Structure formats: C-alpha cells, structure tokens
Amino acid sequence: MRTGDFSEPRRMSGSAYWVLMAKGLREYASLFVLLIVLKFIDADDQHTFMEKMRVVSLLSAGYLALAALTAFISWYFKKYYIEGGKLIFMHGLLSKETTSIPLSKVQSMRTRQGFIYRVLEMRGVLFDTLASKSAEIELILDDRDWKALMERVEMEEAVPEAPSAAVSASSELPVSSELSGASGTSRFSGAAEGRTSGSSLSFSNSNLIKGAFCQNHLQGMAVLFAALAAVYNSVTTVDDHAVDHIIDYVDTHAGTLSLQPSGYVVVAVALYFFVMLLWIGKVFLRYANMEVRIARGQLNFESGLIARNSSRFSYDKVCTVYVKRNFLEQWLHGSTVMLRQALNATDEKKGADVRVYGSESAADFLSWWLGSSYGSSPEIVSARSGYGLMWHVMRLDILISLAAAVTLACFGLYVWLAVPAAWLLISLAKGLMAVRRGRITLKEDYIEIRNGRFADIRNYVKYSNVEVVRLRSTPFTPYSRRVSLTLSTNGTSFTLRSLRIEEAREIYELLLCNCAGRPS
Amino acid sequence: MTNRQISLDNIDRVENLAFVPLERKYLKAHTAATALSWLGLMLLPLFILLADELDGRNLIVICAEAVLLAAGLVNLAILPKAYAYKGYAVREHDITYRSGIVFPKTVTIPFCKVQQVSVRQNPVSRMFGLYAVDVVSGAQMLAETVIPGLTREKAEEIKSLLIERTRNENR
Numbered sequence: 014m015r016t017g018d019f020s021e022p023r024r025m026s027g028s029a030y031w032v033l034m035a036k037g038l039r040e041y042a043s044l045f046v047l048l049i050v051l052k053f054i055d056a057d058d059q060h061t062f063m064e065k066m067r068v069v070s071l072l073s074a075g076y077l078a079l080a081a082l083t084a085f086i087s088w089y090f091k092k093y094y095i096e097g098g099k100l101i102f103m104h105g106l107l108s109k110e111t112t113s114i115p116l117s118k119v120q121s122m123r124t125r126q127g128f129i130y131r132v133l134e135m136r137g138v139l140f141d142t143l144a145s146k147s148a149e150i151e152l153i154l155d156d157r158d159w160k161a162l163m164e165r166v167e168m169e170e171a172v173p174e175a176p177s178a179a180v181s182a183s184s185e186l187p188v189s190s191e192l193s194g195a196s197g198t199s200r201f202s203g204a205a206e207g208r209t210s211g212s213s214l215s216f217s218n219s220n221l222i223k224g225a226f227c228q229n230h231l232q233g234m235a236v237l238f239a240a241l242a243a244v245y246n247s248v249t250t251v252d253d254h255a256v257d258h259i260i261d262y263v264d265t266h267a268g269t270l271s272l273q274p275s276g277y278v279v280v281a282v283a284l285y286f287f288v289m290l291l292w293i294g295k296v297f298l299r300y301a302n303m304e305v306r307i308a309r310g311q312l313n314f315e316s317g318l319i320a321r322n323s324s325r326f327s328y329d330k331v332c333t334v335y336v337k338r339n340f341l342e343q344w345l346h347g348s349t350v351m352l353r354q355a356l357n358a359t360d361e362k363k364g365a366d367v368r369v370y371g372s373e374s375a376a377d378f379l380s381w382w383l384g385s386s387y388g389s390s391p392e393i394v395s396a397r398s399g400y401g402l403m404w405h406v407m408r409l410d411i412l413i414s415l416a417a418a419v420t421l422a423c424f425g426l427y428v429w430l431a432v433p434a435a436w437l438l439i440s441l442a443k444g445l446m447a448v449r450r451g452r453i454t455l456k457e458d459y460i461e462i463r464n465g466r467f468a469d470i471r472n473y474v475k476y477s478n479v480e481v482v483r484l485r486s487t488p489f490t491p492y493s494r495r496v497s498l499t500l501s502t503n504g505t506s507f508t509l510r511s512l513r514i515e516e517a518r519e520i521y522e523l524l525l526c527n528c529a530g531r532p533s
Numbered sequence: 534m535t536n537r538q539i540s541l542d543n544i545d546r547v548e549n550l551a552f553v554p555l556e557r558k559y560l561k562a563h564t565a566a567t568a569l570s571w572l573g574l575m576l577l578p579l580f581i582l583l584a585d586e587l588d589g590r591n592l593i594v595i596c597a598e599a600v601l602l603a604a605g606l607v608n609l610a611i612l613p614k615a616y617a618y619k620g621y622a623v624r625e626h627d628i629t630y631r632s633g634i635v636f637p638k639t640v641t642i643p644f645c646k647v648q649q650v651s652v653r654q655n656p657v658s659r660m661f662g663l664y665a666v667d668v669v670s671g672a673q674m675l676a677e678t679v680i681p682g683l684t685r686e687k688a689e690e691i692k693s694l695l696i697e698r699t700r701n702e703n704r
Contacts, residue, residue: 355671480646480672484547485638499675506674521641522546525627528643 019165022092022103028133029153030088035129037080037087045076093152095165100140102152114140116166120355121326124159128319136321138162214305216372221303224349224371225296227341230285233292240291296370303369307381312352314367324367330354332478332504334382336375339468347371350378355504379473383459390456396520398451401487401495401511403444406466410440443467453498453509455523460500462507476527478502484521490514500524545624547639552620552631559682560616562661564609569657571605621680621691626702628668628695630680640678645702646670650695652688664688668695 049069060068091104095116102112123139130136136159138152154162249256301318312331315323335351342348352367369378379387414433421429443466450469454461460479462472483499490496495511498520512520578597581590615634622629629641649669658665658681665681666688680691 355673479643480670481640481642481675481678483638483640483675485633485636487636501672501674501676503671504673506672518546518548522544525547525641525643526544528646 019093019095019162022094022101024092025088025153026135026155026158028135028155030084031133032129032135032137032153033084033087034080037084038076040083041076041080045072048072100166119166120330121324122166123325124315124321124323126317126321131319131321212307214307214374214377216303216305216369216374218297218301220347220371221297221300222293222371223345224342224347224369225293226289227339227345227347227371228292228296228349230289230292233288233290233295236291236295237288300368300370305369312367312381314352326354328382331382332474332502334375334378334473336379336471336473337465337468342371343469345371346373348373348375350375352378352382353504383473383475387458390458393455393457393523394516394519395452395454396498396509396512396516398448398509399493399495399511399513400448401489401493402451403441403448405510406444406447407437407440410436410443414440448511451509451511453507453512453520455520455527460524462509464507472505472507474500474502474505474507476524479524479528482521482524482528484517547622547629547641550622550624550629552622552629554620555616555680555682556663556684556687558661559663560613562658562663562682563616564612565660566655566657567608567612568605571601571608575601575605619682623691623694626698628691630678640675642668642670642678643702644695644698646672647695647699650692650699652685652692658682666691666695 049072052065052068052072086106090106091102093100093102095101098116100114100116100119102114104110104112120141123141124136125139126136130153135153135155138154138159152162245256298318298320299322300316303314303316305315306313310328311325312328313323313325315321331352331354333353335349335353337349337351338347347370349371350369376388383390414437417433417436418430421427421433447464447466450463450465452463454463458475460474460476462474464470464472479500480503481499481501483501485497485499487493487495487497493511494514496514496517497508497510498512498517499506499508501507509517575598578594578601581587581594581597584590587593611634615632618634618637619630619632621631626645627641627643629639631637631639647668648671649667651667651669652664653667654664662684663681664683664685664687665679666683668678668680670676670678683691
C-alpha cells in the first residue's frame with residue numbers, strides 16, 4: 014500500500030493507529046471515569062467489593078475496546094493521495110466521503126506534535142483553506158511520509174510564479190546588527206546558504222519570557238478561568254451538588270477567613286503574580302524554542318516546549334504584518350510581531366497564528382514580505398486622525414464614569430467620586446494617545462497604518478491585499494470636515510477615524526487605483 | 534515590477550460620479566418592509582397584557598406603543614431622503630454603492646476582488662417585482678455589498694457586467 018510518491022490511495026502508517034487510539038482513550042476518559050465513580054458511590058448498590066471490581070474490569074475492557082474500535086475505523090477507512098495537483102482524502106465507514114483540496118488553495122500547512130505524537134515520532138499535518146474556519150484534514154504521518162509529502166506538495170505548488178520581491182527577500186535577507194550582534198535578541202543562521210536555499214531565525218527563550226512579561230499580564234486571567242472552568246466541569250460531572258458543598262464550606266468558614274484590609278492587598282498582589290506566571294507559562298509552553306525558516310517565498314514557523322506546532326505558508330497568504338511596541342517593549346528593546354493570515358484560514362482557537370514575542374525581528378519579517386528595500390519606499394500621502402477619534406475612544410468610559418458618579422452621588426459617597434474621575438483621566442490619556450498615534454501612510458509599495466493607544470502599533474498591508482474600501486461620514490462631518498475610512502483585507506480590517514475629508518478622499522482613490530492595478 | 538505615477542486629476546473621483554438612482558418602486562417596497570417591521574415590533578408590547586399580576590400594564594403598553602409608533606413614523610418620514618441618496622456607479626475598475634442618511638457611506642469594490650455575484654429577491658421585493666444584486670468579496674469586514682431596488686433586466690445586466698469585468702481583471 015505504501016508508495017513513496019502519494020500517487021495511489023494509501024492509509025496512514027501503523028503508528029498513526031496508536032495515536033488515534035490514544036485520542037480515543039482521551040475522548041472517552043470522562044465517560045469512563047463517570048461510570049466508575051457512579052458505580053462506587055451508588056448507595057443502593059448491594060454488590061460486594063469483588064463484584065464491583067469485576068464490573069469495573071468489564072467497564073475498562075469496554076472502554077479499551079471502544080477506543081480501539083473507533084481508532085481502527087478512523088485509521089482503516091481513511092485514505093489519501095495526490096492527483097492532478099489535488100490532495101484527495103477519502104473517509105467514512107457507512108457514508109463514504111471524498112474531500113478534494115487543490116494544493117494551490119491551501120492557505121497554510123500546519124503540523125502539531127503533542128506528547129503522544131512525539132513518543133511515537135509522528136506528527137499531525139493539517140491543511141487550512143479559506144473554506145472552513147477549522148482545519149480541513151488531519152493526517153498523522155511519520156517523518157519519512159511527512160518529508161515525502163512535503164516534497165510532493167512543493168512539486169505541485171505553483172511556486173514559479175512567486176514574485177521577485179519574495180525571492181529577493183529570501184535570498185538577500187539582511188543580517189541586522191541586532192540579530193547577529195551582542196544583543197542576542199535572536200540568532201540568525203544559515204546566511205551563507207540563505208542565498209541559495211533560504212535562511213533561518215531562531216529566538217532565545219529568555220527573549221520570549223521578556224516578551225511575555227511585556228504584555229498585559231491580565232491575559233493570564235483567561236488561562237486561570239479556563240483552568241477553573243475545566244475543574245468545574247469535572248467536579249459537576251461527578252457530582253451535581255459538589256459546588257453547593259464547596260459554597261457551604263466557604264460560607265461556614267467565612268468568619269475565620271476574614272482578613273485585615275492589608276491582607277486583601279497581599280492577596281490581590283499574590284493573585285496578580287500568580288496570573289502573571291500563568292500567562293508567561295502559557296506563552297512559554299506555546300512558543301518556546303521557536304524557529305522560523307524562510308525559503309523560496311515560504312515561511313516555516315515551529316515552536317512549543319512539549320507539544321511542537323508548526324505552520325508553513327506562502328508569503329502571499331499573509332495579509333498584514335502587525336508590529337507592536339508598548340512602553341515596556343520599547344524600554345527593553347523588544348516588539349511583538351504577528352503575521353496575520355485570512356481570518357478563516359487558521360483554527361485560531363488552537364493558537365495557530367504566528368506570533369513572535371520579545372525580539373527585534375520585525376525588520377526581518379518585513380524584508381521577507383515587502384522586499385528588502387521596504388524601508389526606502391517613498392511616501393505618497395498620509396493622513397492623521399483628529400480629535401473625533403478621542404471621543405470615539407472615550408465614549409464608553411464617559412458613559413460608565415457618569416453612571417458611576419451619579420450612583421455614588423445618590424448614595425452620598427462623595428469621596429469615592431475620585432474613582433470615576435481617575436478612570437476618566439486615564440481614558441482621556443488613552444484618547445489623546447490614540448489621536449497622537451492614529452495615522453495612515455501610503456507608500457509606493459505598501460500601506461502603513463498606525464494605531465494603538467498606549468502601545469505603538471504599526472500594521473503593514475500590501476495594496477494587493479485590499480479587498481474593499483469604505484468612506485463614512487457622520488452627522489458632524491459638515492462642520493468638522495472629518496470622515497472615517499475603512500479598508501478591509503481578507504483577514505484584517507482597519508478603520509481610520511476623523512480624517513480630513515480631502516485627505517481621506519485622496520487616499521480612497523489611491524487605494525482603489527493601486528489595488529485595481531495590482532490584483533492578488 | 535511597474536512603478537508608474539498615478540495622477541488623480543485624470544480619473545473620475547468617487548465624489549464626482551453620477552450615481553444611478555434605484556427604481557422608484559424601491560421606495561414603495563422599502564416603505565412597506567419598514568412599516569411591516571415596525572408593526573411587528575408593535576405587536577411585542579401586547580404580550581405585557583398577558584401578565585395579570587402587573588399593575589398599570591395598560592399604561593405601559595400604551596406608552597410603549599406610542600414610542601414605537603413615533604419612531605416608526607420618523608423612520609418612514611426619512612425614507613424618501615434615504616432613497617434619494619442611494620445609488621450605484623460603475624467605473625472602469627470598480628463598482629461603488631452609496632447609502633445612509635445619518636451616517637452616509639460609500640463602499641467601493643474593485644472588480645479584481647469580486648468573488649461572487651448573485652441576484653436575489655425577498656418576499657416584499659417580489660411583490661414589487663424588484664431584485665437585488667449581491668456582490669461578495671473576500672474582505673473580512675464588508676464582505677457583502679447589496680445593491681437593492683433593481684428591475685430584473687438591470688440586475689442581470691449588472692451581474693453580467695461584474696462577472697465579465699472580474700474575469701477580465703483577473704486574467
């Protein structure tokens with residue numbers, strides 16, 4: 014059945030069966046545990062311990078058999094091959110289904126290597142297309158098959174059409190002093206061979222931790238809530254009243270747990286550090302030992318401490334390069350770089366988007382994507398946001414502060430009015446910073462959109478990626494002569510508010526002219 | 534790689550375009566659809582009458598109906614102005630649609646970005662013999678632009694034009 018060129022339908026290798034088996038065991042684990050627990054805690058059950066153990070043995074056997082059977086069906090009735098530039102995937106036991114994906118339509122090719130995969134030296138290969146929000150197909154392949162598939166895919170891909178910019182970017186990737194020098198933000202290797210076959214960037218884990226530290230640590234709350242939700246689910250699966258027992262326990266012991274005000278501060282600080290550690294831990298697990306390889310208009314991105322994930326996509330699949338520098342990142346000489354693809358091209362829930370935290374590598378990605386001379390691209394026109402943007406940024410904060418102030422005044426808590434006042438001041442600073450940063454610049458080869466509030470965010474978009482342009486007026490436009498300009502790509506959308514109407518109209522026309530002249 | 538200079542003096546700018554107005558019947562269709570929507574909304578407060586234990590429910594219902602009626606009348610009153618502003622214009626490389634009263638907006642889709650064009654009807658527009666052209670692009674936002682209030686011939690004409698231009702632009 015195994016043919017090296019994938020020209021005939023074939024199954025995944027035998028080791029893939031064990032990965033599917035492990036997945037099946039994981040899938041049915043909660044049901045199995047639930048049945049066991051119910052068996053033991055059932056008060057009406059008059060069986061002896063040995064009889065119960067026999068039932069548990071039977072349940073275990075059933076659990077293993079079910080996982081083995083579903084894994085076998087999943088493995089045996091899945092076949093794939095490549096024909097006529099299409100990856101054809103046949104699956105299904107009762108209803109046979111054939112999915113055919115033209116390789117030229119594959120937005121990105123991702124791999125994942127969880128713990129089980131790594132033990133069995135396998136990798137899950139996923140093909141993302143624009144047609145679905147999640148990955149279309151997962152093939153579980155060993156290294157030999159993976160390499161053979163890659164060779165076949167590369168052969169089938171329409172690479173010869175890769176624009177010269179990409180080729181020059183990959184072959185003449187600059188070795189910046191920050192990359193190769195003493196700062197050690199990231200390590201550049203393969204410069205000599207890069208001229209012929211590509212280049213690679215590797216990023217130190219210390220920079221990753223630095224980058225994670227520079228982000229909003231409260232993002233760790235999401236990790237905490239996800240963990241708590243998982244615990245809650247497990248607990249309520251076993252016993253519906255478990256949460257009530259916990260609440261009763263806390264209620265009973267609440268008196269002994271009461272703290273002094275300073276105690277609450279200590280708890281809050283401890284919680285903050287815990288959340289920060291969770292966030293840094295999450296980033297470290299996901300992006301540790303990161304490697305980026307750039308070759309022939311393709312970018313390969315691989316990272317992960319325990320589970321290794323990779324993503325491979327053509328440079329023309331990127332719709333925006335996002336570069337963020339907040340004040341901490343500026344101080345520590347780092348940045349956050351994100352390569353954004355079409356929104357439905359990646360299964361975002363699984364964190365497949367390419368992010369690089371903490372290193373000064375934006376120039377390398379921009380050189381790869383926009384061409385090595387992107388920095389010297391002449392400016393055509395630019396426009397800045399006006400104070401209308403400030404009101405837009407502050408509108409919710411003003412409403413919240415007013416509501417809070419009225420409520421506090423009604424209850425006579427005049428001292429506490431300082432809180433909404435402080436909130437409003439922060440909001441004002443946020444609005445002013447947004448106005449200071451808001452700008453769109455049309456350069457000869459690309460568009461630079463600056464936004465962000467406290468952080469300096471720069472988004473780089475190619476003209477060929479612009480899909481739709483919109484100009485919107487407001488009831489104040491006749492007096493302020495300001496309008497909003499929206500441009501949308503297939504993965505991102507930007508609205509520049511409060512632009513001068515003349516400048517906005519000129520940019521609108523130039524965007525359309527350039528976009529129509531450079532089809533994607 | 535080309536690097537030609539673009540002169541905005543030589544192109545028909547969007548703000549100077551002569552927008553083609555929608556069919557006159559569209560105003561009637563839009564008025565009917567809007568009136569039906571408000572009537573539907575006005576039915577909702579009547580459910581309050583079923584709450585026997587609620588004191589003053591008649592007054593609440595009358596107030597709610599009055600507010601909805603006033604809002605509906607204002608909406609119907611501004612429809613002619615909205616209709617007059619709506620229109621579309623086709624240039625060499627793109628199609629533009631203009632709409633809105635409070636927030637007037639102009640959307641332009643380059644032909645090379647059009648992914649799909651379809652002609653559709655809803656029950657109200659069918660009563661008036663009107664069609665809408667649905668232009669779909671791959672944009673993350675504003676992926677769908679609908680040009681309503683067209684006769685069948687006009688809708689088919691726009692559809693054919695868009696398909697042909699899109700094919701030519703992508704060639």
